[in-house]
Amino acid sequence: MLKLDQISTGYGPIQVLFDFSLEVRAGEVLCLMGRNGAGKSTAMKAIMGLLPLSGGQISLDGMPISTLPAHEVPRQGIGYIPQGRRLFTEMTVAENIQIGLMTRGKGAETRERVLDMFPRLRERLDQRAETLSGGEQQMLATARALCLEPRVLLLDEPTEGLQPSMIQLIRETVEKMREAGVAIILVEQRIEAVLQIADRVAFIENGYGREVVNTEQLRGDRRLFEKYVGV
Amino acid sequence: MDFGPHLLLAVLEGAVGAAVLALTALGLSLVFGVMRVVNVAHGEFFMLGAVIAWFVATSIGGHPTVGFVAALALAPLIAGLVAVLVDRLILKPVKYDPEATIVGTIGVLYILQQTALMTYGPEARPVEPPFSHRIALPWFEWGENGFAMFYPWGLSTNSYKLFVIGAAIVILLAFWLIMTRSKAGLIMRATQLDRETALAFGIPVSRVYSIVFGLGAGLAALAAVLIVPIQQAHYLMGHDPLLLSFIVVIIGGLGSIRGTVLAAVLIGMSDGIISVFLSPTLSKIIATLLVALVLVFRPQGLFGKKPA
Numbered sequence: 001m002l003k004l005d006q007i008s009t010g011y012g013p014i015q016v017l018f019d020f021s022l023e024v025r026a027g028e029v030l031c032l033m034g035r036n037g038a039g040k041s042t043a044m045k046a047i048m049g050l051l052p053l054s055g056g057q058i059s060l061d062g063m064p065i066s067t068l069p070a071h072e073v074p075r076q077g078i079g080y081i082p083q084g085r086r087l088f089t090e091m092t093v094a095e096n097i098q099i100g101l102m103t104r105g106k107g108a109e110t111r112e113r114v115l116d117m118f119p120r121l122r123e124r125l126d127q128r129a130e131t132l133s134g135g136e137q138q139m140l141a142t143a144r145a146l147c148l149e150p151r152v153l154l155l156d157e158p159t160e161g162l163q164p165s166m167i168q169l170i171r172e173t174v175e176k177m178r179e180a181g182v183a184i185i186l187v188e189q190r191i192e193a194v195l196q197i198a199d200r201v202a203f204i205e206n207g208y209g210r211e212v213v214n215t216e217q218l219r220g221d222r223r224l225f226e227k228y229v230g231v
Numbered sequence: 232m233d234f235g236p237h238l239l240l241a242v243l244e245g246a247v248g249a250a251v252l253a254l255t256a257l258g259l260s261l262v263f264g265v266m267r268v269v270n271v272a273h274g275e276f277f278m279l280g281a282v283i284a285w286f287v288a289t290s291i292g293g294h295p296t297v298g299f300v301a302a303l304a305l306a307p308l309i310a311g312l313v314a315v316l317v318d319r320l321i322l323k324p325v326k327y328d329p330e331a332t333i334v335g336t337i338g339v340l341y342i343l344q345q346t347a348l349m350t351y352g353p354e355a356r357p358v359e360p361p362f363s364h365r366i367a368l369p370w371f372e373w374g375e376n377g378f379a380m381f382y383p384w385g386l387s388t389n390s391y392k393l394f395v396i397g398a399a400i401v402i403l404l405a406f407w408l409i410m411t412r413s414k415a416g417l418i419m420r421a422t423q424l425d426r427e428t429a430l431a432f433g434i435p436v437s438r439v440y441s442i443v444f445g446l447g448a449g450l451a452a453l454a455a456v457l458i459v460p461i462q463q464a465h466y467l468m469g470h471d472p473l474l475l476s477f478i479v480v481i482i483g484g485l486g487s488i489r490g491t492v493l494a495a496v497l498i499g500m501s502d503g504i505i506s507v508f509l510s511p512t513l514s515k516i517i518a519t520l521l522v523a524l525v526l527v528f529r530p531q532g533l534f535g536k537k538p539a
């Protein structure tokens with residue numbers, strides 16, 4: 001569904017990704033793993049059109065999206081949950097949700113469905129995002145992205161710093177989306193979580209794409225984790 | 232006149248200044264808040280508003296109200312469109328780089344100023360107010376015969392000045408409602424808070440920038456149309472509003488509506504009062520001193536938030 005074809009990108013003169021390729025299918029969870037600074041978040045930003053490509057192309061269902069202006073990319077149905085959540089902190093929960101809804105012109109029906117998934121947000125609609133607990137903030141970041149009714153969902157380390165019950169909630173959400181046929185790229189560092197949820201795992205090292213394997217292959221054999229994540 | 236009535240007069244003068252300053256400074260603050268652009272040409276958009284108001288009012292003729300209302304609609308619109316052009320032709324190409332935009336808007340300052348000189352000329356010209364009735368103001372005294380109300384000689388204002396204050400309040404309220412309650416306001420605030428995430432949620436940031444820059448200039452022009460029946464239009468009239476707006480925005484805290492309005496009232500009022508009792512120069516000195524103190528002790532402004 002979403003395909004990165006040998007993309008090269010970076011920040012100004014600093015190149016971070018080198019001929020990086022990746023493909024995720026509908027109804028699949030692809031985990032992207034690599035060390036700190038390997039370029040995982042950079043790949044997410046590149047998909048969102050936030051970084052200019054110096055080579056390669058990104059396409060969605062065969063249609064190139066890397067030539068679109070950045071604000072058109074999410075409108076194609078790509079929901080993004082950035083690392084560190086990046087909520088609009090001075091806005092209320094309701095306003096953050098509203099921005100998600102506006103992206104693709106979704107209305108009350110979508111809003112209700114999303115809020116049903118996160119009842120704690122419904123109780124806090126008028127609270128400013130910055131005053132939410134870490135777990136609630138992650139719920140809001142997730143809810144905001146789901147308001148697009150996305151075809152593709154990008155989650156960049158969504159469980160960073162969360163307690164087990166919250167991690168469980170995020171996991172259930174991801175599984176629900178997978179069942180609904182959404183293509184999911186999940187950046188995740190915890191091996192146990194990856195083994196539980198991923199269909200496939202892609203490794204990235206210093207900006208280069210390495211092995212992409214089925215999760216089954218990793219269960220008994222942890223050498224790839226050792227090699228690329230260092231545990 | 233006694234001190235009391237004299238003070239009332241000074242406060243009224245100050246309020247007119249504060250009203251116009253609040254609108255002007257709000258434009259500067261909005262542009263800086265959302266775009267992180269220091270618009271050195273902001274005062275020239277104010278001047279542009281006044282000069283266009285004169286052109287519109289004189290070419291329409293008829294009752295002054297007709298010309299004034301037309302100017303009220305057209306001057307901010309034209310100034311805003313000029314600003315959108317500036318955004319497209321100058322700010323966007325330099326990618327909103329902070330230093331480059333300062334240099335760029337200095338260039339715009341001179342271009343607008345010299346264009347006004349070439350077309351409008353060096354004269355100061357008045358625009359006729361749509362209405363102006365002398366309103367005698369009462370004063371109260373608690374004297375030997377108890378409470379008494381009378382009209383001291385010379386204690387008066389005119390209806391147009393009161394209109395300026397009222398209009399500014401209405402515009403500020405409308406602006407606040409737009410920013411906090413409307414979709415457009417939500418989009419502008421999102422862009423201000425996190426440009427990259429705004430893009431990732433489909434907000435066309437570059438279009439928002441154009442609109443915000445136009446809106447900022449439009450606010451300055453609107454303020455100028457309001458004041459031009461009191462002060463005359465002149466091609467160099469942009470200097471004071473620019474300086475005072477900077478002072479207000481620094482004291483109020485950049486990008487904060489509430490801070491900007493409160494600081495404008497503080498600066499505008501004290502400017503009015505000190506000018507009446509002492510001298511305009513002294514009032515500018517004091518205001519500038521206040522800025523220096525704020526910058527040293529509270530760089531985020533009196534009402535601004537500490538950067539994280």
Ligand SMILES: Nc1ncnc2c1ncn2[C@@H]1O[C@H](COP(=O)(O)OP(=O)(O)OP(=O)(O)O)[C@@H](O)[C@H]1O
Binds near residue numbers: 016035037039
């Ligand atoms: N805005 C930026 N400007 C310049 N360099 C950047 C910027 N953001 C990231 N980088 C650099 O790009 C490289 C890849 O960063 P990236 O954030 O993609 O890593 P990551 O794999 O997501 O790491 P982590 O696991 O720590 O989140 C790093 O060397 C980083 O320093």
Ligand SMILES: [Mg+2]
Binds near residue numbers: 040083156
């Ligand atoms: Mg990262």
